[in-house]
Amino acid sequence: MSGTSYELSLTDVSSRDPLALLTRRMHNAASVSASLGSMGLLRLFGVSWSWSLAAGLGVYLGTRTWKYFYIAALTAKRDLNGLYVLLRVKLALWRYMRNGSNIPSIFAQTVKRHPNKPALIYEATGETWTFTQLDELSNAVAHWARDQGWVSGDVVALFMESRPLQVALWLGFAKVGVEAALINFNLRHDSLLHCIGVSGSRAIVFGAELADAMLEVSSSLSKSMVRFCTGDLSAEHLARLSAQPLDPFLAAASKHPPSPCVHSKGMNDRLFYIYTSGTTGLPKAAIVVHSRYYRIAAFGYFAFRMRPDDIIYDCLPLYHSAGNIMGIGQCLIHGLTVVVKKKFSASRFWGDCIKHNCTVVQYIGEICRYLLSQPVHPSEKGHKVRLAVGNGLRPSVWESFTKRFGVAQIGEFYGATECNCSIANMDGKVGACGFNSRILPNVYPIRLVRVDEDSMELVRNSQGLCVPCRPGEPGLLVGRINQQDPLRRFDGYANQDATRKKIAQNVFKKNDSAYISGDVLVMDDLGYMYFRDRGGDTFRWRGENVSTTEVEGILSNLLGQTDVAVYGVTVPGVEGKAGMAAIADSTGSFDCSDFLLKIQQALPPYARPVFLRISPHVDTTGTFKIQKTRLQREGYDPRVTTDQIYFLNTRAARYEAIEEELYNAIAEGRMSL
Numbered sequence: 001m002s003g004t005s006y007e008l009s010l011t012d013v014s015s016r017d018p019l020a021l022l023t024r025r026m027h028n029a030a031s032v033s034a035s036l037g038s039m040g041l042l043r044l045f046g047v048s049w050s051w052s053l054a055a056g057l058g059v060y061l062g063t064r065t066w067k068y069f070y071i072a073a074l075t076a077k078r079d080l081n082g083l084y085v086l087l088r089v090k091l092a093l094w095r096y097m098r099n100g101s102n103i104p105s106i107f108a109q110t111v112k113r114h115p116n117k118p119a120l121i122y123e124a125t126g127e128t129w130t131f132t133q134l135d136e137l138s139n140a141v142a143h144w145a146r147d148q149g150w151v152s153g154d155v156v157a158l159f160m161e162s163r164p165l166q167v168a169l170w171l172g173f174a175k176v177g178v179e180a181a182l183i184n185f186n187l188r189h190d191s192l193l194h195c196i197g198v199s200g201s202r203a204i205v206f207g208a209e210l211a212d213a214m215l216e217v218s219s220s221l222s223k224s225m226v227r228f229c230t231g232d233l234s235a236e237h238l239a240r241l242s243a244q245p246l247d248p249f250l251a252a253a254s255k256h257p258p259s260p261c262v263h264s265k266g267m268n269d270r271l272f273y274i275y276t277s278g279t280t281g282l283p284k285a286a287i288v289v290h291s292r293y294y295r296i297a298a299f300g301y302f303a304f305r306m307r308p309d310d311i312i313y314d315c316l317p318l319y320h321s322a323g324n325i326m327g328i329g330q331c332l333i334h335g336l337t338v339v340v341k342k343k344f345s346a347s348r349f350w351g352d353c354i355k356h357n358c359t360v361v362q363y364i365g366e367i368c369r370y371l372l373s374q375p376v377h378p379s380e381k382g383h384k385v386r387l388a389v390g391n392g393l394r395p396s397v398w399e400s401f402t403k404r405f406g407v408a409q410i411g412e413f414y415g416a417t418e419c420n421c422s423i424a425n426m427d428g429k430v431g432a433c434g435f436n437s438r439i440l441p442n443v444y445p446i447r448l449v450r451v452d453e454d455s456m457e458l459v460r461n462s463q464g465l466c467v468p469c470r471p472g473e474p475g476l477l478v479g480r481i482n483q484q485d486p487l488r489r490f491d492g493y494a495n496q497d498a499t500r501k502k503i504a505q506n507v508f509k510k511n512d513s514a515y516i517s518g519d520v521l522v523m524d525d526l527g528y529m530y531f532r533d534r535g536g537d538t539f540r541w542r543g544e545n546v547s548t549t550e551v552e553g554i555l556s557n558l559l560g561q562t563d564v565a566v567y568g569v570t571v572p573g574v575e576g577k578a579g580m581a582a583i584a585d586s587t588g589s590f591d592c593s594d595f596l597l598k599i600q601q602a603l604p605p606y607a608r609p610v611f612l613r614i615s616p617h618v619d620t621t622g623t624f625k626i627q628k629t630r631l632q633r634e635g636y637d638p639r640v641t642t643d644q645i646y647f648l649n650t651r652a653a654r655y656e657a658i659e660e661e662l663y664n665a666i667a668e669g670r671m672s673l
Contacts, residue, residue: 071438075526078427079437085302085426086444086487092298093291093486097267102290104138104175107332108257111135114335120164120328121339123352129164131335136255137165141172143253148203148226152177152261155199155273159183159192159214160207162318162342165230167328169205170272174290177261180272181285182319185210186621191282193217198494199273199285202226205246208233214241267291267486273494274321274417285494286418288321291486296321296415296422297329303424304389304411306360308335313358313385315341315349315367321417322364322390346370350379350405358383361407363390366563366620368401373561380405387411395431395530396553397561414477414531418502420490420515421446421479423529432528433521445488445508448475448523456518458504466507466514471525474532474545477517480508490515539568539577542606546579551607552626555581558598563618565626569611569635573669581609582631582643584618592646592655610673611636612646612655638663647671 072079096106111131119131129137150156158169158180170180181199183192185207192213196204204221206214208231218241221227227243238245265271267290275283300306312330316323318340330336339356349371353361367390374380389411393401402410414433415422423434423446436446449466450459450473458476459467469475481503482488492499507514520532532538533549540546548566555564563584568577583590592612599608613636619627634640636647638658646655647662651672656662665671 068439071526075435075438078435079439079527081426082303082424082435082437083440083443085299088302089295089298090487093267093294096294097291097486100264100266102174102265102267102269103271103293103332104171106294107135107171110332110335117335118337119331120167121337121356122164123339123341123356124163127164134164134168134171137168137250138172138175139255139257140250140253141169142175142258144249145173145176145178146258147249147253150176150178150202152263152265153179153270155179155181155201157181157183157196157199157201157204158206158319159185159196159204159210160230161185161209162316162323162340163207164340166318167324167332167340171332174265174271175258177263177265179270182272182274182324184275184283184319185317187283188213189216193220194282195275195285196221196225200494203228205230206243207231211237211241214243218242265290267294268489270491274319274324276417284498286416287491287493288325288417289489289491291489292491293325293329294333295487296325297333299422299424300326300389300411300413301330301334303413303426304387304409306330306334306336306387310336310359310387311357312336312338313341313349313353313356313361314338315344315352316362316364316390320364322362325417326389327362344370346374350377350383353383353385354379358385360387360389361385363388364392366392366626368393369397369556369561372397372400372404389413391415391433392531394549394553394556396557398430414519414521414529416517418490418492419479419517420481420488421477421517425528429528431530433531434529435527436523436529438525438527445480447478447508448473448521448529449478449507451476451520458507458516460506463510464506465509466504469523471523474520474522474538477519477521477529478504478507478514479517481513481515539579541568541576541579541610544604544606546607551579551581551603551609554602555583555599555609558595558602559583563620563626565618565628565631566609567628567632569632571673572667574673578610578673579607580611580613580631580636582613582615582618584616585614586616590614596648596653596655608648610648611658612648613641613643614646615643636663636666 115132116130118128119134120129121127156173156178158166160166170182173180181195181201183195187195203226205228208229211229211233227241228246229238229241229243230246269289271288271290271293273285274288275285312327314323314327316327318324318328327338331338339352339358341352344367385407387409388407391413393410393412398410401407410428411425412433413422413424423436425432425434436444448469450469451457452459461467466478480488481490490503492502502516504514504516506512519534520538521529522532523529531549533547538545538547546568551566552564555566556562565582567580569580571578613631619630621627636645636658638645638660645658647658647666649656662671
């Protein structure tokens with residue numbers, strides 16, 4: 001996994017030579033001391049902080065090598081902007097922690113600033129809620145929750161399609177210390193029961209549109225679990241579900257602020273639970289504390305230069321952090337208006353933006369590709385959108401998206417709900433999901449470390465520490481844990497075993513701990529980072545590492561932005577894993593011969609799919625991420641699916657349909673790959 005680098009890794013040297021380690025530390029200490037000294041001297045003479053910081057940085061660089069100076073010349077503006085955003089968010093968090101604030105109290109300040117400004121607009125009905133109205137409804141929720149006997153620390157599950165009421169519910173719960181568990185409305189049967197159970201919920205509030213899903217699991221839920229339904233549902237249906245109608249209770253409840261909790265929650269206490277997407281197994285309930293909610297929203301606001309008068313188009317599910325924190329958080333914390341879309345629609349996307357005068361849109365996963373696959377329409381250039389914020393925008397789609405739709409800025413970021421190593425692309429570097437300073441890397445203690453991409457085991461040096469990657473070398477992203485720092489803490493999951501699995505020891509130094517992201521990224525010479533693959537997705541074939549993300553992007557482009565899932569499958573008696581691509585073909589027009597000609601020009605031999613699976617659709621999660629678990633399990637066995645499966649016969653230079661006889665020949669090693 002090594003890549004070309006302009007310098008020998010100092011960590012590699014120091015791990016072998018204690019004297020080199022001591023020299024390096026003394027050199028760093030001298031550089032930092034001179035830098036800080038110059039800053040202090042300039043401030044003493046009345047020079048502004050900005051010039052003092054720049055001069056201090058210059059002194060630091062001057063005591064290093066010319067290579068650092070070269071990197072600094074190209075990245076100083078970016079790094080200083082990143083440092084400004086980091087300090088601004090961190091200082092605000094410390095202030096809120098010192099004052100005993102939490103998300104409801106921060107929202108109360110927003111209401112005072114913008115009492116009559118539209119807070120949320122429900123696109124499905126056109127209904128507009130002002131900040132005062134949202135505050136009053138959340139107060140009603142708080143009073144109703146107390147009337148149920150729920151106390152601080154109790155958990156209530158929310159299971160409904162995206163709507164402003166969902167925000168009022170979890171916000172109202174938070175006002176009295178009750179924690180919401182935000183359930184993915186696409187879940188059914190065992191997955192739904194798992195998510196309700198793992199949160200320890202005492203009650204569930206569900207939307208009438210999900211009554212059938214609730215009916216499927218109703219008999220398996222605890223008899224003590226109280227159930228409430230919002231929306232129109234007949235008395236007969238309510239009785240079958242043992243549920244009560246919620247809306248009359250909220251209409252009758254007081255809209256005045258509830259009295260303070262006996263033990264009021266602070267910034268490091270639990271706010272709600274958001275579930276992982278479940279791409280690698282059953283979803284885990286990630287703990288979101290108040291400081292984490294603020295941190296994610298504030299970083300998005302300042303890093304991507306949002307404005308107080310922006311209107312955000314939020315078509316992402318509100319059970320997900322992108323929709324409910326990066327999107328809704330701008331409303332609750334910064335006073336922006338947010339348009340809530342019940343479900344993403346590619347055909348209505350730009351028309352909705354024009355209708356509501358949106359200036360910021362959100363995306364995730366494959367959304368931008370879905371928009372590109374739509375026929376050209378006048379509305380795609382008649383909007384006022386200047387910024388698209390999200391994650392998962394493939395480099396192969398990036399420039400096509402900005403050029404076709406006239407969106408000036410892409411705010412791509414990386415970060416799972418629970419992680420402490422989020423990064424952001426603040427200056428629009430095409431393809432990058434963020435950066436970390438090459439000059440002052442310890443300001444934000446994250447690293448890419450070497451990992452065995454087959455086993456995903458961390459590679460360690462002779463001292464037992466993780467080995468940092470050089471530029472161009474793929475590595476696992478990790479973040480040092482410090483529970484006293486709101487930016488560095490890791491709160492984990494409701495399940496403690498799941499939490500422990502995401503923590504590694506002795507990473508940066510002896511006896512420390514770090515969060516393991518599970519994702520493989522690559523950093524270039526200037527510190528820009530690029531997503532490579534989810535941990536375990538990269539596979540090895542013919543002595544080469546194959547990045548599923550890169551191959552998926554290329555194949556999708558070749559096929560007109562079609563859904564494609566690429567993964568490795570085991571073939572008995574063959575080293576490594578053979579590439580397999582599941583391709584969506586709803587029209588039955590897929591042509592194997594034409595496809596083979598295209599990939600022979602676009603992909604090296606080792607990256608070309610050995611197996612194809614042609615399906616009416618490819619599974620995705622509720623957040624538009626490709627779902628591969630079932631596909632990997634079923635492999636290339638034609639007996640477990642009605643989808644057509646093909647095998648690349650390299651000798652005949654064609655894809656051949658796999659029937660049982662050919663499958664047995666491959667499995668028994670009688671067919672050469």
